[in-house]
Amino acid sequence: MFEVLRRDGPGRITRARVGSKTFETPNLVFYFVNDALPPPPQVRLVMTYESDMLSKIDGRIKLVPLMSPLISDINEAINYGLSLGADVLIASSPLVTGQRDVAAILLEGLLESARAIKETVKNVPVAIPIYYFPHEPLRNAFLSKVSKLGFKFYVIRWLEKALRNPRDLVAFLREINYFIGSNALLFASGRIPPSYYLHLVYLGIDLFDASFIIDATIRNLYFFDGEWHPLSALSELPCFCEACLILRKSSPSGDEKMRLLLNHNVFSALSILRKASLLIKQSRLRDGVEEACHHSPELAALLRISDREAYQLLEKYTPVSSKSKVYCIGPESYYKPSIERFRTRVATRYTPPKSVAAVLLLPCSARKPYSSSHSHRLFRKVVVEAGVKGVCEGIVTSPLGLVPRELEEVYPAAHYDIPVTGEWDQEEIKIAAECVANYLNKFPDDCPVIAHLNGGYLQACKKASEISGREIIYTEVEGSLTSPPSLSSLKSTLLRFSKQECREIDHLKEVFRKTADYQFGLGAGEKLSPDSATAKTRARGEKILYDGKVLLAHISPSTGFVVPTLEGGSRLASFSHWVLFKGELIKGSSVMVPGVEDADPQIRPGDIVFVLDSSKELVGIGEAILSGEEMSKLSRGVAVKLKHVKRRGE
Amino acid sequence: MNASLSRLISHYSLKLRKEYLPSRKPAGHIPPKSWIEPDHVLGKEGHALVVILPTVGCYWALTAGGCSMCGYIYDGVLSTPPPTLILEYFKLAYEKAASLSYPMSVKIFTSGSFFDEREVPKLARDEILRFLSYETKVEEVIVESRPEFVTEEAVNDAINVLRGKRLTVAIGLETTNDKVRSLINKGFSLSDFKATLETLKRLEAGVKVYLLVKPPFLRETEAIFDVENSIRQLSKMNVDAISLNPCTVHKGTFVELLWKRGDYRPPWLWSLVKIILDVHGEIDATITCAPTASGHPRGPHNCGLCDRGIDTALKRFSVTQNIKQLKNLNCKCKLQWKLYCQEELISQ
Numbered sequence: 002m003f004e005v006l007r008r009d010g011p012g013r014i015t016r017a018r019v020g021s022k023t024f025e026t027p028n029l030v031f032y033f034v035n036d037a038l039p040p041p042p043q044v045r046l047v048m049t050y051e052s053d054m055l056s057k058i059d060g061r062i063k064l065v066p067l068m069s070p071l072i073s074d075i076n077e078a079i080n081y082g083l084s085l086g087a088d089v090l091i092a093s094s095p096l097v098t099g100q101r102d103v104a105a106i107l108l109e110g111l112l113e114s115a116r117a118i119k120e121t122v123k124n125v126p127v128a129i130p131i132y133y134f135p136h137e138p139l140r141n142a143f144l145s146k147v148s149k150l151g152f153k154f155y156v157i158r159w160l161e162k163a164l165r166n167p168r169d170l171v172a173f174l175r176e177i178n179y180f181i182g183s184n185a186l187l188f189a190s191g192r193i194p195p196s197y198y199l200h201l202v203y204l205g206i207d208l209f210d211a212s213f214i215i216d217a218t219i220r221n222l223y224f225f226d227g228e229w230h231p232l233s234a235l236s237e238l239p240c241f242c243e244a245c246l247i248l249r250k251s252s253p254s255g256d257e258k259m260r261l262l263l264n265h266n267v268f269s270a271l272s273i274l275r276k277a278s279l280l281i282k283q284s285r286l287r288d289g290v291e292e293a294c295h296h297s298p299e300l301a302a303l304l305r306i307s308d309r310e311a312y313q314l315l316e317k318y319t320p321v322s323s324k325s326k327v328y329c330i331g332p333e334s335y336y337k338p339s340i341e342r343f344r345t346r347v348a349t350r351y352t353p354p355k356s357v358a359a360v361l362l363l364p365c366s367a368r369k370p371y372s373s374s375h376s377h378r379l380f381r382k383v384v385v386e387a388g389v390k391g392v393c394e395g396i397v398t399s400p401l402g403l404v405p406r407e408l409e410e411v412y413p414a415a416h417y418d419i420p421v422t423g424e425w426d427q428e429e430i431k432i433a434a435e436c437v438a439n440y441l442n443k444f445p446d447d448c449p450v451i452a453h454l455n456g457g458y459l460q461a462c463k464k465a466s467e468i469s470g471r472e473i474i475y476t477e478v479e480g481s482l483t484s485p486p487s488l489s490s491l492k493s494t495l496l497r498f499s500k501q502e503c504r505e506i507d508h509l510k511e512v513f514r515k516t517a518d519y520q521f522g523l524g525a526g527e528k529l530s531p532d533s534a535t536a537k538t539r540a541r542g543e544k545i546l547y548d549g550k551v552l553l554a555h556i557s558p559s560t561g562f563v564v565p566t567l568e569g570g571s572r573l574a575s576f577s578h579w580v581l582f583k584g585e586l587i588k589g590s591s592v593m594v595p596g597v598e599d600a601d602p603q604i605r606p607g608d609i610v611f612v613l614d615s616s617k618e619l620v621g622i623g624e625a626i627l628s629g630e631e632m633s634k635l636s637r638g639v640a641v642k643l644k645h646v647k648r649r650g651e
Numbered sequence: 652m653n654a655s656l657s658r659l660i661s662h663y664s665l666k667l668r669k670e671y672l673p674s675r676k677p678a679g680h681i682p683p684k685s686w687i688e689p690d691h692v693l694g695k696e697g698h699a700l701v702v703i704l705p706t707v708g709c710y711w712a713l714t715a716g717g718c719s720m721c722g723y724i725y726d727g728v729l730s731t732p733p734p735t736l737i738l739e740y741f742k743l744a745y746e747k748a749a750s751l752s753y754p755m756s757v758k759i760f761t762s763g764s765f766f767d768e769r770e771v772p773k774l775a776r777d778e779i780l781r782f783l784s785y786e787t788k789v790e791e792v793i794v795e796s797r798p799e800f801v802t803e804e805a806v807n808d809a810i811n812v813l814r815g816k817r818l819t820v821a822i823g824l825e826t827t828n829d830k831v832r833s834l835i836n837k838g839f840s841l842s843d844f845k846a847t848l849e850t851l852k853r854l855e856a857g858v859k860v861y862l863l864v865k866p867p868f869l870r871e872t873e874a875i876f877d878v879e880n881s882i883r884q885l886s887k888m889n890v891d892a893i894s895l896n897p898c899t900v901h902k903g904t905f906v907e908l909l910w911k912r913g914d915y916r917p918p919w920l921w922s923l924v925k926i927i928l929d930v931h932g933e934i935d936a937t938i939t940c941a942p943t944a945s946g947h948p949r950g951p952h953n954c955g956l957c958d959r960g961i962d963t964a965l966k967r968f969s970v971t972q973n974i975k976q977l978k979n980l981n982c983k984c985k986l987q988w989k990l991y992c993q994e995e996l997i998s999q
Contacts, residue, residue: 032997034989050872050996066996067875071653072831095652096870099916103659110652158998190998212994221987522945534912 002126002153003186004638005137005627008606009286010319010338011178011205014278017186021124026186026207027198027266027274032215032581033058034484037256040641041264043271048091048210055085064128066437067093070114079121084504091156093116101139108132108143112150119150128154128188133163133173137152139599140173146181153636154186157206161191167303171311174204184634195270196227198309199293200303202277203286214266218259225268226539232262242268251448257583284323291333308336316342318628320607321559321574322412323522329419335400335428339413344432348439350518351405354511358391358443358503359495362437362446362452362462362473364482365398371414372406379483380491382454391503395440397458399429402436407508410543410561425457430464433457437465441473444636449498450476453491454484509536513546516563520609521577528572529553529565541595564609565622567645572617578604580632580641586648587621592641597632600640604629620647653833656868660836661811663691663905664716669902671725672713678732685744686779689970690756691892691937692790693817695811696970697754699793702744708729708764711838711983717866718823719911722901723762734775741779753788761900766800768807779864780812790818792858798822798839798847806854815871819857820890823849826862827881836905848888858890860885864926865918868908870995871988874918878926886934895940897923897951910949918951920961921988925979927965931974954984 002015015026031040033049038060039049047066049055060635065087068078094111097104097485115129129152134140153618157177163170168218171172177187188208189201198209214224222229225239238245244264251263273482280286293396294301307315315338327339334340353360361384366374368550372381384392394406404414425433440451452462454620466473477490477567529535534548544556546569553569565573581598592612604610604625612621625632632640672680683704688732690699708727709830711717717724732740741759743908748755759779765768783789792813801820810818824844825835832840851858862881865874882893900910923940942965944950946958953961968976 030988030997032993034993035985035986048997049993066998069868069870071656071834071879072828072873091997096714096868096873096907096995099912100908100914103656106652106655108657109655113652113862156997184812191994192998210994215990216987219990298994510856627833628865 005183005631005635005636006628007281008318008320010196010283010315011283012203012277012281013176013183013205013207013318013319015186015207016650020087020124021064022062025278025584026275027202028208028211029188029271030064030188030208031267032211033217037259038215040261041267043268044209044211047541050085052085057093059482062088063089063098064089066091067118068532069093069095070110075114075117076121077629079118083122085126087125089154090118090122090125090127092127094130097132098156099134101136102405104132104134104139107406108139111254112146113151115147115152119274126411127152128155128156128186130156130158131177133157133159133170135162135166135169137172137176138261141176141180144176147365148180152185153561155188156245157180157187157189157239158191160189161356163194164197164299167299167306168310170303171204171306174206175311175314176190178205178442180344182634183318183631184636185626192425195224195273196293196296196300197303198270198273199277199280199286199290200300200307202274203290203315204280204307205314211267211270214270215263218263218625220260221259222266222268223262227293240269242338243402244268276482281553282402283321283325285325287319287337288328291328291337293446294333295539304333305336307340308341312336312338312341312638313639316606317630318496318607321605322562322607324415324559325415325416327413329400329417332428334531335432337400340400340417343413344436346519347408347436350523351391351408351440351443351515352518352523353405353443354435356391357393357444357506358389358500359393360441360448360450360496361392361394362450362454363394364454365395365396365404366459369417370409371396371404376483379488382496383488383492387492387499389499391500392495393444393506395437397433397437397454397461399433399457399461400424402433403440404517405440406510408519410512410556410559411516411519412560412562415561425460430457431460434463434468437462438469438471440464441469441471451476451491451492451494451498452484452485453478475567507536509538510534510546512544512556516556516561517554517573520605521573524574525573528576529563529569560607561610564644567619567647568620570611570622570645571619575617576602578608578625580604580608580610580625580629581617582614582620585602585620587612587643587646590643590646592621592623592637592643594627594632594635594638594640597640600629600632602629604632609644612641621645653830656837657833657927660833660834660867660905661716663710663908664719664785665838667711667903667905667908668716668724669820672825675725675727675729675877678705678707678728678730679736681728683740683744684726685745685747687751687940691939691970691972692754692756695754697756697790698751699756699758700745700748700751700944701758701760702741704741704759704771705732706761708770708892709797710759710767710769715838716836716905717838719823719899719905720863720898721834722904722907725901726762727901731769731772734772736773737771738778738782740872742782745782747790747859748786751788754790756793757783757789758793761795762888764796764800765794766796766805776814777808780809780835781896783812784816789816789931791819791857792923793819793821795821795856798843801847801850803850803854804853806856810854811854817857819859820851821859821861821894823861823863824881824885825866826877827884828877830872831866831869831877835863835866836874845888848890852889855894859888859894861894861896864895864923867909867915870992870999871916871919871922872992872996875926875992877924878982882926882930882934882938883937886930886936891934892937892939895923895926895938897942897945899930899947899951900945900949917949918943919988920951920953920958920965921985922992923951923965924961924980927968927977937972940965941969954987957982957984975982
């Protein structure tokens with residue numbers, strides 16, 4: 002019934018089809034309570050059970066709840082619901098209460114009625130309720146049973162109770178993802194403050210209801226920029242929406258005033274969800290969430306706990322690249338999934354080149370890639386002048402920790418932006434120290450390590466030395482790192498470690514190898530680029546890899562990723578990031594979800610993937626739009642956008 | 652599901668009874684409670700004398716845990732008082748009626764069944780009714796009983812003793828929906844009630860039915876639906892009067908367990924108004940609704956500002972049967988109530 006159009010973490014834009022109507026998420030479900038509070042024009046989904054209200058809803062999506070099985074026969078309830086012209090039915094469920102033994106009976110009854118509905122209702126989508134219980138085994142037992150029924154739409158109840166306990170909230174959403182996956186719409190019902198919308202969208206919620214907003218409106222509260230103000234306390238309205246213009250001009254009273262207030266409040270809440278959509282399209286939802294977490298300590302706690310306890314969930318759906326810059330403004334950015342993923346991949350997938358004379362640790366630069374910066378050009382010049390071959394460079398930075406020179410153009414290394422002040426906090430020092438220590442341990446014990454650093458970089462490096470037990474040789478810095486005495490100290494230090502037997506590292510070829518390892522897993526680089534292969538930079542700066550006359554790959558200038566040709570790809574196809582295509586030859590420029598038999602669960606949106614036919618022959622290479630899990634589980638949508646396709650006869 | 656719930660409710664109720672019942676007082680230690688209230692007496696405005704006889708209490712509560720919302724049993728005493736004492740007490744209570752004039756009714760409640768001889772021995776029952784048969788201003792005597800005690804013999808005896816005064820038997824049917832009644836752990840079915848109803852009709856006794864507004868496990872909307880449905884069905888069965896009893900949270904009950912956990916909210920007063928407005932004009936039976944503890948968190952309540960006014964309007968309606976009493980009631984919280992009704996269907 003729905004397809005995922007775009008993703009950013011578990012947050013997504015979907016388009017759902019119910020009958021002949023469609024709606025997009027993230028979105029808001031309105032309760033049609035009374036003529037005094039009619040659904041504002043921007044509202045697309047309306048819920049009501051009263052037939053006279055239903056007849057007033059034209060062209061919008063009608064959600065109708067069914068009567069509890071505790072008081073009525075399920076089939077009667079279904080027939081009644083259908084007779085009201087529902088576009089979506091909310092499955093009949095008993096009023097569930099919290100006491101465990103009582104709840105167990107009620108949930109069993111809910112499952113029973115869900116099964117009956119599954120049997121009888123075929124043409125109308127049904128949303129099935131799931132509950133947040135503070136008791137994990139109880140909610141898991143229910144989730145596990147209900148997920149087997151294969152519904153595509155869930156109403157999450159009592160989530161507002163979990164807002165008080167962010168740890169449990171995160172655990173619950175993780176469990177929902179574990180049992181239900183992403184092939185279902187998630188509607189969080191109940192009084193959830195709009196200030197939570199961005200966070201909850203980010204964690205995978207698609208729909209909210211308007212109860213909080215309607216209640217606040219009845220209480221004469223005015224929503225502006227994340228806060229609720231008593232309307233009477235505002236001497237001037239800060240908003241210029243249509244409703245506010247009328248409120249300002251004609252100062253109406255009674256029902257008319259309340260209707261306008263409602264329109265403004267719904268408009269404002271909806272604009273948060275629109276903002277979420279926009280951010281998802283820009284792959285910047287995470288930035289929005291980080292910004293919004295400054296609204297309240299609760300929201301900040303929720304984000305911190307999400308990063309700590311739901312990294313796998315967040316990372317699984319976080320695109321591996323983005324067109325926008327990665328902003329790392331404050332501590333809430335240190336554990337951004339895209340950043341944490343970079344650190345993890347460097348830690349687990351990076352191996353140094355074979356023959357290294359020395360490791361040189363350098364500071365990062367504001368300009369990216371680092372090597373294009375003024376300071377790095379000076380450092381480079383010193384290394385060349387010293388004539389020392391086989392120097393492997395690592396760039397110390399925050400919050401990425403350590404960027405091997407070979408990966409400096411890979412997303413997010415060339416795409417992040419931080420406020421550069423030179424002052425590091427303890428957390429940053431700790432993160433960087435661990436990354437540097439890990440990096441250094443990849444080199445042979447006798448390989449000398451030179452650090453040309455100062456300030457926070459130096460502190461992190463000294464700590465890394467403690468952690469790793471590696472001795473580090475520090476250059477003598479006078480003034481700035483690029484001052485003539487500092488550079489000359491760098492040069493003389495390097496000269497001490499010149500080794501005759503070391504050859505120059507073929508940097509560009511290492512870039513191909515290390516990037517392939519980074520993208521596809523350790524060992525991919527060797528497969529793609531054996532010793533016989535050659536890397537070079539063509540005119541216009543295009544970096545290519547070839548073997549004999551065969552072009553193997555190029556590097557995407559926007560993401561820094563290796564994009565293999567069909568020939569290059571065939572060397573990697575069965576290694577990882579495979580998408581098993583149901584047919585033989587691909588027509589068109591994309592692979593749709595229904596055409597996917599199975600896909601490597603390692604695949605993330607934005608990854609370069611290898612499309613294999615049923616005999617495991619490579620038939621295409623492209624960019625993943627969805628995660629591997631979604632490609633095999635969703636029922637609609639685009640899975641892969643192709644870059645290279647094997648055509649008939651090729 | 653309903654049957655399993657019913658068993659669980661019974662289990663919890665029995666536990667609660669065991670905990671709370673021993674603190675009751677021995678027989679003879681509490682005089683009967685009584686008071687006067689305005690009432691609708693056989694089509695006329697008048698007054699009722701309400702007498703609560705302290706008995707050993709409802710056998711259903713004592714043996715099976717009883718109804719999920721009922722705590723009246725705790726008003727009883729540890730053993731059945733001797734018949735002479737019961738009569739003495741009743742007469743004492745009746746002194747309050749001295750100031751009343753015709754027409755009046757007398758409501759004798761035992762927190763159980765008037766016709767259960769373990770609660771009210773036959774001798775006491777006869778003596779009380781005989782005493783009332785000589786009171787000229789008394790038009791109607793109303794007693795309460797579970798259907799299993801409303802036998803042809805018992806009713807006949809009572810009618811004979813009353814010598815032409817109207818006997819009305821009030822039965823706590825609570826709902827016409829057997830599924831819903833199982834959530835109250837009531838222990839009898841609609842067909843049991845129908846048999847009793849037939850007996851009473853044949854003997855020309857009046858029948859009053861109590862309906863419980865918002866039993867546990869029902870959402871507000873479902874409760875309204877259930878009561879309206881019950882009223883319409885009962886009207887077709889020709890009962891004389893229907894009393895709407897909004898559920899209140901009694902101490903030592905299963906409903907109190909739910910309420911303490913935040914899993915139960917007594918009905919809104921708006922729901923009571925809506926029910927009466929919806930069915931009024933469709934039915935012949937008298938509808939009354941005199942909420943107890945309204946405005947209190949344990950009783951039916953709205954926002955706190957309008958509770959008293961609506962409670963009064965409901966009580967005025969009950970006495971006058973004039974629907975105007977319930978029209979044009981308003982408060983800001985009426986919208987909150989509408990919202991509550993709707994959102995509860997989706998979010999709870």
